[in-house]
Every structure is written in structure tokens, then in C-alpha cells.
Amino acid sequence: MKHRPHVAFFGSSLVSTYWNGAATYYRGLIRALSVLGYRTTFYEPDAFERQQHRDIANPTWAKVVVYPATEQGVSAALDAARQADILVKASGVGVFDDWLEREILSLQAPNRTVIFWDVDAPATLERIQRNPSDPFLALIPRYDLVLTYGGGPPVIDAYRALGARDCVPVYNALDPATHYPVAAQPRFAATLAFLGNRLPDREARVHEFFFKPAAELPKADFLLGGNGWESNLPELPNLRCLGHVYAHDHNAFNCSSRMVLNINRSSMARFGHSPATRIFEAAGAGACIVTDAWEGIERFLEPDREILVAHTGEDVARHLESISEQRARAIGAAAMRRVISEHTYAHRAALVHRILNGLTSDGRSSNSTSLRSNAGENALLEISLNPQTGA
Template sequence: MNIAFFASSLVSAYWNGAATYYRGIVRALHERGHHVTFYEPDAFGRQQHRDIDDPPWAQVVVYGAGTEAEVLRTVEQARGADLVVKASGVGVHDALLEAAVLQLQGPNTLVAFWDVDAPATLDRLHGDAADPLRALVPRYDLVLTYGGGEPVRSAYLELGARECTPIYNALDPSTHFPVAADARFEGALGFLGNRLPDREARVEEFFLDAAQRLPQARMLLGGSGWQDKALPANVHYLGHVYTADHNAFNCTPRAVLNISRESMARYGFSPATRVFEAAGAAACLITDAWEGLEQFFEPQREMLVARSGEEVAAHVAALDADAARRIGQAAYARVLAEHTYAHRAAQLDALLEGRSQPQEVAA
């Protein structure tokens, strides 16, 4: 298939937490014989903070997003693709893109909405009956989501989606894997995540509270936006951590921490990309508790679960090198067996099989 993908960025993870998800999915689709053209706007300084060059497994088209006319000309370039994807959270002209890609729908072109932040999107749609996306959801041939399980699927079906299927985060073993420790990232616990409105309070609860309880332990905080946040003295702020350093970041501290954003924790079944990246590096992961975790990993054997900063601190205090290594190796075996992007791309292929004739829906 020829696939046209409109999303935030494939080449830059700068203020773009979905980058590694896109890379894993697109590379795996390429390996299954599909051709992907990835359309991304020149916005938010992402092109100035690239993590990778244009990859051989996708054609990257960077378009100017200064005017609606520029965006519409770019959308027209995708006409004739077998599958057109509009991802959520492009960041500029999202409403325009959501409507414009539907004009590409035809007898041989499926158009999908791929929601990489379904809990936030659904909260927005439920809170605003006049949101333009509400009227568009039933017109897409299918809705795909980054996660969310049955709660998200049911919510989209109630909004009129013809079909909604989660394509969960996963591991790309070619980019995330065990490496040697790096002295820059030595510490008892590391957390990597950008500062976002529905994440900050949970970072305070699970990470900063744990740091205050273990004042002699060196804690690492990576991600954009935390530079003016009051931090405990034992928290070392790293700033933006480029994806080239993610393996070392995951492999070096005694443990790494996953903290779900508030909306994702509320819906459940939404493991962050970094859960699988950490497992792929054989890291010992401590995660906040969220519904559906057992569907992906076995708690206490393949990763540790905490319901508060106090429990995070207790896990860190109790961990020795042998226990951390044992947990990390168990997670590594599980992720390779069940949760790679090759598994997700095969799922998507099976979902799309036989769908070359989309239904005609009046505008």
C-alpha cells in the first residue's frame, strides 16, 4: 500500500512525545512492504532539533504551515494514496487537516483518524458539543488509537465512529536496546517526560515526593519545560534528552520511572511509549498503577508498580543491583515476545485486509 501520514514529526522528538511511536510503526510498515510518505509541518522548532535524518524507510515531506493554502496544497499531494492517516496533535491547522483529508476519500482510498492522545481528545469532545471533530468522526473509515482499550473504543463508537481499534505502543528493537552504562545518567531513579499540564501534578506526586523522601539518592529528571520548576536538591535536571541518549538513560540508573498523564491514567490501558522502550533496554521500571497493566506486563516480576510517591521511594530503597537486573531481564523477554512494532504492524495489516472499498458517506 501507499500510505500518506499527516502527523507532528517523524524526524524530531522535540516537544513531540509521539515521535518514537511514529518511527516504530512506520518502519515496521515499511518492512512489511508498504510505502509511507510522512507529512509534517515546519513548526515548534522541531526541524532545528532533529534527532534523525530523513530515514530510508519513509519519504518525509516537511511543509510550510504559515497559511491554510499551504496546508491544503500539501494535502492534495496525498490524493490517490491507498490509506491516508490524519494523526491527532499535529499542532498547527489540526481542524483544517481533519476536514481536508476526508476530501481524499474515494473508492480506492481509505481515510483514518489516528488518535495518539485519545483520552485528551475524548475529554475535549465530551466537553464541547460544537467541536468540529465531533461531526467528522463518523465520516472516517476507521479510528485508530495509541491506546485506551475498551473505554476509549466504546467512547469513540458512541461518537459515531464506524470502527475504533487500539494500536498500542511497542518496542522497535533496532533503536531501543541494552547498552553500557553512561556516567552522565548515574543515579538511583530516572524520569523522562516533558512538562505538560495534565502530567505536572502526577510528577510532583510520584517523582518529586519520592525524591524528597530519599534525600541522599541522586534522581534524574529529563524532558523539556522543567527549567523553572522548584526541584529538591537531589534532583539533577538534564533538559531535553535526545532519543540517541534514551538507551543510556534507561540502562544506567538503578531504576527508571513511568508516570502516566492524568487523562491516560483515568482511562487506563494506555501504556506510554517509554514503558516499552525501557523494557527494550532491560531497564528495571517502576510505573504508576493504571488499569490494564496486567495485559502487557506482569506486576512485580516484569516491572514494579507504585500508587504513590511513598511507594516509589520504598521500591527504590529496597532495590539492589541483582533484583533490578532480574526485573529488567524479565521485561526484556516479554517485550520481545509480544510487544514489538512488528507485532503492531501485523495487527494493522490484518485490520486493513479486504478494506479496499470504503463506504461512501455524504459530506
């Protein structure tokens, strides 16, 4: 790609994190891709009150097109995108997903790549397994490439078994320009803080890993952020609920408690290799992170040195009781060093750049196997820091 490739990206929202955890991922990747010379137009529907809860203005590193959440609106958006070099349909747009997944394939051409980018591969694959007549199943082999933001070998193998030409994970990461240490704020002070929306396949795990330790440790303070919890809170005097926490407050949220909790949704925990955006946000802020256990953690952060792992709610309580503030700060500092050196969106964008330039005529990435290793991603950092290299 000698010219500046134009990417038309259909996703949930770039400008709002409201009921939209993928926004941080989109922002970090698209901003980093712009450094490499990619021009992105992000198409998002005017839906779910996201435009009324915007976190950012329209950025300089991408063009944002907000279309009406109607059949006519999505059809016009797709028509406007037909001149792009690369078209991306992300999972979970939330409006006319089935229609978009089918119709975007009509724009395939020898000089145009059409990608399905799954930002919730475990949920997508479990949905297909439950419903063999799911219309997306027949479309998988037609996409030039499937990218995912997590899942590792289980997701790669599953997508290939379903006929994908290739599947490569592009993991969540840190954008050091937006997530970094700030001064603590009393309104976010707590012993343990958790930020996550109430979702059906995470709710039981939140009760186990967050509410249960809160009940066991009445002298500790627990802080909950995210949408949907107000109607399902246990009556505990040491528990506070904030509701939606805007993106501009995430750094202060992560820097104001002794530890920050990560709880994966059930499907992500089962597939493993799926670090949530909040892990990298918190690590970038230097927070001491406690996470529920899932396979593949050590690929991203070293347990007990850069992150604490809990298999049960009792493990969370034990960490809170046994880890001193000094050691918690040391763990947070080690996590920050690790993600800055290996897990930034500059690393991920360089990986995407290599994938796109390595596609063969049959859509399979000529070097995708090597690209899946941390060493492969580290070797690509030079490209991300010097856009002329390999462009």
C-alpha cells in the same frame, strides 16, 4: 492489497522528538510497515522548532515532506497526498488540525481509505466531552476507521458511541533496532530517572511520584529529563535536571540508573490501557521500570515480576528502598524478554496490515474483535516476519 500500498501520513513529526513524544511510535510502526511492503510519505509541518532539533536524518523506509506551517503550505501538502491509497490524519499535528481533519475527508473514494489515528485518545475524548460543539465530533462517523495508540475498551466504546465505524487500538511497542541495552554512562547515573516533558495534566503526578520521593530519600539520586521543568524545580540537592534528552541518548539514559520511572498523564491514567512509549523504550533497554498505577498494566507487563507499580509517591520510595540491585536487574531482564516476544512494532504492523485487509464495505473491520487480544497479535507475528504471508 496486491500492490505496494501508498500511505500518506499527516503527523506532528517523524524526524524530531522535540516536544513530540509520538515520534518513537511513528518511527517504529512506519519502519515495520515498510517491511510488509507499505510505502509511506510522512507530511509534517515546519513548526515548534522541531526541524532545528532533528534526531534523525530522512529515513530510507519513508519519504518525509516538510511543509510550511501556513494555510497555503498545508493545502499544498494535502493536494500532493491525493494519489495515496491510504490517508492518515493523526491527532496533534499542531498546525491546522481542524482544517486537516475536515478536508482530508474530501479525498475519500471507493479505492482509498481515510483513517483518523488518535495518538492521544484520552485527551481527544475528554476535549469533546467538555465541548459538545467541537467540530471534530461531527467528523468521527465519516472516517473509514479510527485507530488509537492506547485506551483499550473504554476508548473503543467511547469512539463507537460517538459514531465511529470502528475503533481499534494499536498500542505503543518496542523497536529492537533502536532501543536496546548499552553501556551505562556516568552522566546519566541515578537511583531513579524520569524522562518526560512538563505538561499540565502530568505536572501534579510528577510532583507526587518523582519530587516527593526525592524529598523523602535524600541519600538517593534523582535524574529528570525533558522540556519545561527548569522553572518549576523543587530545591533538592539530590535532584538533577537535564532538559531535552535527544533520542540517541535514550538507551544510555535508561541503562544508567537503578530504576526508571514512568508517569502517565492524568487523562491516560483515567482511561487506562495506555502504555507510554517510554515503557517499551526502557523495557527494551533492560531497565527496571516503576510505573504509576493504571488499569490494564498486566496486559503488557506482569506487576512485581516484569514491572513495579506505585499507587503513591510513598510506594515509589518503598520500591527504591526495598528492591536490591540484583532483583532490579532481574525485573528489567524479564521485561525485555516480554516486550521482545509480544510487544514489538513488528507485532503492531502485522495487526495494522490485517485491519486494513479486513475492512468491509461499511468500513468496519471484519475481524477487529479478535484483533484486540494479545493472542491475536501474537498470531500475526508470522506475517510481520514474512511479508509474503497474507500480503
